[in-house]
Amino acid sequence: MKADVSEELKLLDEMARDFAAKELVDEREEHDRFPFAPLYDSVLSKALEVGFFAVMLPEEAGGSAEPVSALCLVLDEICQADASLGATIFTNALAQEIIRQAGGASLLAEMASEDGSFQQSLIAFPSYNNPGEVDHCARAARDAGGYELSGDVPYVVLGGVVNRALLPAKTEGPDGYSFFLVDLKSQGVEVSEPVLSLGMHSCPAVDLALGGVIGTLVGTEGEGSAYYEAAVDRLSVAAAAMAAGTMKGSFTGAFEYSKEREQGGRHIVDWSGLRIILADMAVKARAADMLVEKAAGAVDREEPGWQQQSRAAALVVGGMATDATTDGIQALGGYGYMKDYPQEKRFRDAKQIQSLLGITHMRRLEFIQRVVDGEAAW
Amino acid sequence: MIEGLTSSTLLEKHPRLEDIMCSLDTVGKMPSGVSGEIRQAVALARRFNESVARPYALELDRKMHEDPTYVPWDIVKEINRWGFYTNWIPKIYGGRGWNLGSLIPVVEELCSECAGIGNLMGVEYFGMSVLFAGWNTRITDKVCRDVVAGEKSGEPCLIAGLVTEPGAGTDAEETELLHKARVRCLARKVDGGYVVNGTKVFISNGHVSTWHISTAFEDTSRPADTMMCFAVRNDAKGFVYGRMEKKMGQKGCPASEIIFEDCFIPDEDVIINAEQIKKLKHSPRETAQQVIDFVVTLTRPGVGAMGAGVARGAFQEALAFARETEVRGKLLVNHEWAQCLLAEMYANAALARLTYMECNHITGLYGMAALLNLKPMYYYMKMMPTALLDRVMPFANRLAAVQQAFRKIIMDRQKEEDALRASGWASLSKFAATDLGIKNCHLAVELMGEAGIRHDMRAEKFLRDSKLLQIYEGTNQLNRLNLFKCLVAPAAPEALVFEE
Ligand SMILES: Cc1cc2nc3c(=O)[nH]c(=O)nc-3n(C[C@H](O)[C@H](O)[C@H](O)COP(=O)(O)OP(=O)(O)OC[C@H]3O[C@@H](n4cnc5c(N)ncnc54)[C@H](O)[C@@H]3O)c2cc1C
Numbered sequence: 001m002k003a004d005v006s007e008e009l010k011l012l013d014e015m016a017r018d019f020a021a022k023e024l025v026d027e028r029e030e031h032d033r034f035p036f037a038p039l040y041d042s043v044l045s046k047a048l049e050v051g052f053f054a055v056m057l058p059e060e061a062g063g064s065a066e067p068v069s070a071l072c073l074v075l076d077e078i079c080q081a082d083a084s085l086g087a088t089i090f091t092n093a094l095a096q097e098i099i100r101q102a103g104g105a106s107l108l109a110e111m112a113s114e115d116g117s118f119q120q121s122l123i124a125f126p127s128y129n130n131p132g133e134v135d136h137c138a139r140a141a142r143d144a145g146g147y148e149l150s151g152d153v154p155y156v157v158l159g160g161v162v163n164r165a166l167l168p169a170k171t172e173g174p175d176g177y178s179f180f181l182v183d184l185k186s187q188g189v190e191v192s193e194p195v196l197s198l199g200m201h202s203c204p205a206v207d208l209a210l211g212g213v214i215g216t217l218v219g220t221e222g223e224g225s226a227y228y229e230a231a232v233d234r235l236s237v238a239a240a241a242m243a244a245g246t247m248k249g250s251f252t253g254a255f256e257y258s259k260e261r262e263q264g265g266r267h268i269v270d271w272s273g274l275r276i277i278l279a280d281m282a283v284k285a286r287a288a289d290m291l292v293e294k295a296a297g298a299v300d301r302e303e304p305g306w307q308q309q310s311r312a313a314a315l316v317v318g319g320m321a322t323d324a325t326t327d328g329i330q331a332l333g334g335y336g337y338m339k340d341y342p343q344e345k346r347f348r349d350a351k352q353i354q355s356l357l358g359i360t361h362m363r364r365l366e367f368i369q370r371v372v373d374g375e376a377a378w
Numbered sequence: 379m380i381e382g383l384t385s386s387t388l389l390e391k392h393p394r395l396e397d398i399m400c401s402l403d404t405v406g407k408m409p410s411g412v413s414g415e416i417r418q419a420v421a422l423a424r425r426f427n428e429s430v431a432r433p434y435a436l437e438l439d440r441k442m443h444e445d446p447t448y449v450p451w452d453i454v455k456e457i458n459r460w461g462f463y464t465n466w467i468p469k470i471y472g473g474r475g476w477n478l479g480s481l482i483p484v485v486e487e488l489c490s491e492c493a494g495i496g497n498l499m500g501v502e503y504f505g506m507s508v509l510f511a512g513w514n515t516r517i518t519d520k521v522c523r524d525v526v527a528g529e530k531s532g533e534p535c536l537i538a539g540l541v542t543e544p545g546a547g548t549d550a551e552e553t554e555l556l557h558k559a560r561v562r563c564l565a566r567k568v569d570g571g572y573v574v575n576g577t578k579v580f581i582s583n584g585h586v587s588t589w590h591i592s593t594a595f596e597d598t599s600r601p602a603d604t605m606m607c608f609a610v611r612n613d614a615k616g617f618v619y620g621r622m623e624k625k626m627g628q629k630g631c632p633a634s635e636i637i638f639e640d641c642f643i644p645d646e647d648v649i650i651n652a653e654q655i656k657k658l659k660h661s662p663r664e665t666a667q668q669v670i671d672f673v674v675t676l677t678r679p680g681v682g683a684m685g686a687g688v689a690r691g692a693f694q695e696a697l698a699f700a701r702e703t704e705v706r707g708k709l710l711v712n713h714e715w716a717q718c719l720l721a722e723m724y725a726n727a728a729l730a731r732l733t734y735m736e737c738n739h740i741t742g743l744y745g746m747a748a749l750l751n752l753k754p755m756y757y758y759m760k761m762m763p764t765a766l767l768d769r770v771m772p773f774a775n776r777l778a779a780v781q782q783a784f785r786k787i788i789m790d791r792q793k794e795e796d797a798l799r800a801s802g803w804a805s806l807s808k809f810a811a812t813d814l815g816i817k818n819c820h821l822a823v824e825l826m827g828e829a830g831i832r833h834d835m836r837a838e839k840f841l842r843d844s845k846l847l848q849i850y851e852g853t854n855q856l857n858r859l860n861l862f863k864c865l866v867a868p869a870a871p872e873a874l875v876f877e878e
Contacts, residue, residue, distance in 0.1 A: 036444045128828040133705050136828075155828050196440060196833035198823070198841065263548045264876060265558030272878060273855050322820065326845065329626075333547050334580045334849055337626050339446075344626035344845075351823060351841065352831050359827035361715055362705065 005069065012055075012066070013073040019050060020081035028082050029339055032201045035194040039161065040202055044118040047085060052078075053092050053122055058105055062112035067300035068234055068310075072241035072292055079245030080252070082342075083349035086242045087203035088122070090356070091157045093238065095123035095166040097231040098179060102219025107181065111164070124158035124165035124184065126205075130232075130358030131168035132225045137177045138169035138210050140217075147171070149180060149215045152207065159184060159206040160194050167208070169215065174222025180215030188213040199348030232357055233307035236314035237295040239356045243314075243321035244288035246353060250321075250328030250346045251281040257332050257341075268331075277327050284320040291317055305376055311367055318354040325350040392869035397799050404739035409756040412477050412742075419465070419480035423487035430456050435492035435630075439839055442629035447622055450630050451534075453495060454586050458534040462499045464526050467506070468750065469759055470515075470771045471522035477756070478676070478747050482683040482738050486731065489687025490694065493843035494630030496684055501582040501631065504677045504851075505537030508591040510746060511672035512607050512650035513785045519775035521589050521609055528588070539673070540578040540592035540636060546601075547580075550593070551674070551852040552860065553667040554876040557602035563638065565594035565606050565651075571644040572608065577620070577637045580850070584634025585622055588612055594638075596652060605666040606651035608643045616641030627842030657782070659790040668789060668797065672746040674851060675800040679737035681851045682807030685815030686730035688844040692815075692822035693723040695837045699826045710825075719825060723818045730811035737800075737807040744796040746788060795868075802864030805857035812847035812854060819844045 005013070023043050024031070031040045047053065055071045057063020064070070071093060079086040099107055114120045131137050138151035149169050156165055163184055168177045184191065190209040197205065219227055255278060258269040268274050295313035298306040325347040329336035336343040354360060371377050380388065389395040396403060434453060441448055457463065466481045467473020481503060489496035502525075509518050521537060528535025541550050549559035563576030574594050584590075589609055596604040610617055620635025648654075655665045697720055700710035710716050742751045749755055774780050819841040823830035830837045848854045863875040 126828070128831065134703060134827060134829075135707075155832065196443065198831040198833075198838035262560065263546070264555040273859065277855075326816070326848075329845060330848060330853065330855070333853055334542070337846055337849055339624035339626070347845065348626070348838075348842065351820070351838075355823070355827060355831050359705065360824050361719070362827075365715070 005073070009066075009070055009073060012070055013077060015050060016052070016074045016077035019047070019052075020078050023047075024078070024081040024085060028342055028345070031082065031084065032339075032345055034201045034204060035196065039204070041118075043085065044088070044122075044161075047089070048116075048118045048121055052085075052089050053118070055089075056093060057096055057108060057112075058100070061105060061108035067296075068237060069293075069296040069300050071238050072296045075238055075241040076245035076248070076292070079242045079349075080249035082202075083242055083246045083346070083353060084200045084202040086245065087127075087200045087349075087353070087356075088158060090235070090238055090242060091125050091127040091203065092122045094127050094231055094235050095125040097235055098125075098166060098227045099123075099181075099218055101227040101230045102179060102223070104218050107216070107218065119161070119163050122158060122162040122164075123181075124156050124162050126153060126156045126167070127357070128155055128157070128205075128352075128355050130362065131177050131228065133358050133362050136168070138167060140169035140171045140178065140180060140215060142171065145214075147180060147215045147217055148212045149182060149210045150212055152209050154207045155195060155205045156208050157203060157205045159208055160191055160204060165208070166218065167210075167215070168224055171221050176222040177224040178221045179218040179224045179227060181218055182210070182213055182215045184208075186213055197352065199345065199350075199352035233310055234299055235310075236357065237292060237299055237310040239353060240288070240295065240310075240313040240317040241292045242356075243317045243350060243353045244285065244292050246346050246350045247281070247288060247321040247324040247328075248285050250325045250343060250350075251278070251285050253341065253343050253346075254278060254281060254328045254331035257335075261332075274331060277331060281324045281327050284324045288317045288320055305378070308367065308370060308375060311363065314357070315360065315363060315367070318356075318360070321350040322347075322354055393865075397802075397865060400740045400743070400799070400803065401736055404743055407743065407751075407753070408479075408739070409751065409753045411756065411760065412479050412751075415477045416480040416483055419476060419484050420487055422460070423484045426460055426462075427487060427491040430460075431488060431491040431495050435495060436834065436836065436839070438492075438630045439494065440833065446624040446629070449585050449622075449632065450498070451586065453630060454498060454534050454536070455532065457495070457499050458529055459532065461529065463502050463534065463536065464529050466503060467522045467525060468747075469762060469764060469767050470775065471519050472526045472768060472771070473522060475759060478750070479738050479742050482680055482734055485680050485683040486687040486690070486734070489684045490691040492630065493684055493688055493691075493840070493847070494628040496687060497582060497628050497631040498586075500680055500684065501538070502536055503680065504582070504673070505539040505587065505589070505591055507673045507676045507746075508539035508541070508593075508607065509537060509589075509609065509649065511669045513746075513781065513788055514649045515775040515781045515784060517609050517647060517649055519772055521591075523772065524589065534586070535589070536583055536587040537589045537591060538581050538583045538587035538634075540581050540584075540590055542578060542580050544577055544579050548853060548856050551670065551856055552876065553602040553663050553670070556605070556666070557600070557663070559601055561595055561598050561601045563592070563594040564598050565596055565608070565643070567596065568642075571642055572606070572648065574608070574616075574638040574641045574643055577635065579635050580623065581634045581636050582631055582850075584636055585619060585632045590617070590636065591649070602666055603662045604652060605662070605669075607649040607669065609647045609649060610641065610643055614641055626845060627839065628846050658785060665789070668792065671797055671801045675737075675741050675745045675804040678804035678808035678851050678857065679734040679741065681847055682730065682734035682737065682811035685808075685811035685813070685844070685847050686727055686734060688815040688840050688847070689723070689727035689730050689811075689818040692818040692837060692840045692844075693720070693727055695835070695840065696720065696723060696822040696825045699829060699835070699837075703829070716825065719821060723821055726814040726818050730814040733807035733811045737803045740800050740803050744792075744800045749788065798864040798868065802861050805852070805860040805864070808851060809848070809854035809857040809861075812844070815847055816841070816844040
């Protein structure tokens, strides 16, 4: 993915790789024990410090205002080591992007001026659900002072970790839903225990129950879906980059192992049966790399059809990663199934990456709907 | 019309009809009582699921997440109390003697709720099949009666099977590989027995089993020709528990490391060794393969049944979700695409089931317990009062002549083509059904979206649990190669397997 990136992005990419090697690899298994071990607060603080949570954020909001390609490079490198941090970066970026789409740059700038801890800077968001599909929206009632939110919003990612969430809620009047910023420390917010999930253990989610909680409307009432879909157009490729990184990590692990492990009197890499599996993994990783680079570039340059390129990349690469990571376990046999090697974690994480942004079948239907509506198929 | 002789020549051509349509032969030969037994056994499993497995599966999994060293005695005792550990022990060894054909459908049932709990039950019969495979009636009798006593006393006495070593996993499943394998488990002959040193890994139920049925090698530089098999209790001197593995799934079922440190095995606990093999028709290497095949023709369709179980369980969770969740304002179950997907999942579970049932027929006809399925034998054993058998068999099983008779009938007279058919189909079921199983788990997670990744919605646990099915009892790749060796290579004599 690095063929023709600028010097600046190369530096960013190197930084992400170094960070992953230094902060994520050694303690990976321990980090993954959350919620049965402490969360890696210090890693989150360091990630904030080096700017991973503000890659695409506008400069006036304290960000680097980098293009989507930059975010993809970071996610790819981070997810090769540990996709959980990738999911944290992604969820926060998605929330920021929705706010930006809603014209809330000033809100973002306001947040940037606060104390600067990750608890204060990051935004929780239910990043695995499209609120327009499975209706996990709260209700928002307007009174003189503003909006009060009530009801349940399940699986809010980072909800138990940070102080603020961007949540969908429905108001009286418009058909659609709206987005609200909510202070999670305020009265009436009930935060569940961390939800135990398939993967991404150190990017945990909680279920929220809201009872008359004050929310700040983001953008226009009833327009949530438009902001959400526009953000998904831009960030689908970032989900693809996470899948690509995870799959690269899986291939590297499988390849290294198979050169060491002997069965039947030779290194297992020398059995063509296993080689075909490794080949499939390598081909998928290579193809994913090309897709992400191409789609991210298209998004950055707003080439015709960039939205569909971004979405296609997420669907295809997401699927490839679930195949490749299952093979990544298989190449290690019984050892691949154990926590001692990160292959089982990559398998769980990849499957969870595929679930980002809503049910895959609905995303496929959305894709073809746009073609039905007249968009070019390619 | 085609004449009888011509017709049989035609049907003998590859693929031979009896290789590809095994149920055809079984239908007539199977005692009709078997189908009633299967019904009863499955009903019992369903009751167990409702009252034990369903309410406890998530809690157990979560407990193991939190503390991977937790030893699940609570659920083992429950399974023991329900009789699952002795129902399929033959009556001649003191068990209830349920027909083996009813065991595998029960494995599917249990795994449709929780594959970890299913494995806690099913793996007992893996250990037992390693014990049975050497046809040493004396030791088999002793160990099985301990299991029965453990059921009566409420203190489970389980059996684990110890084959895999740190350096030999795939290699331990196939003599063509075994002869080049780096095995370390050495059994050195001494006066009155053996001294065993070495390590076994990934032993299912290791930490909850009393009896351990293990392979070892009299000469580790010639493992395929010197494989021996013994039984040892976990309180023996030199029997040491190593770690309990931290697994991705099937967390409820421990996988243990077991270390032998100068562990003395008296001659009377040796199940089969070079000296005994001398009295058999086949060479030591052929006998080793025969023993391995006896085991895997029973256990691989068992893993296939686990595949069918998770396929069905994942389907059921997905269906329940689709029936209660609105997507874009309409119940998911009323979206046409979701109906197609659910139909596909139903079919995957059905296909997985067909493979293991076909295999079940073959094992019944040609496997190591075939004798028990001959109609006269079946009904004779059914009618025999257990009390009477219990008085006679412990003595009979100890007689060298009885053991030798069994070995002659079952080991020496086994036809090569029957062995290949059984082993080939066992592999077919193992990899095909487990691939279908994991496929359904993926589909369930995808269909359920955000709910699919939550522990409390069960689909993600099915996915984690199911992945193991493609690995143990030989990886799915090894099983593809074994299918090739058993069912394809005989028709392609120039083909060399494992000699690339
Ligand atoms: C949870 C768990 C429970 C288990 N329970 C038991 C038990 O109760 N008792 C027991 O004895 N064992 C048990 N096993 C062991 C299991 O049977 C082995 O893990 C399995 O046979 C694979 O061996 P391995 O893990 O050493 O992988 P390896 O043999 O090292 O295989 C690694 C990879 O190389 C491939 N490979 C190896 N040889 C070849 C070849 N010739 N051609 C092409 N590819 C090849 C494999 O397919 C695999 O992809 C268990 C394993 C697990 C994970």
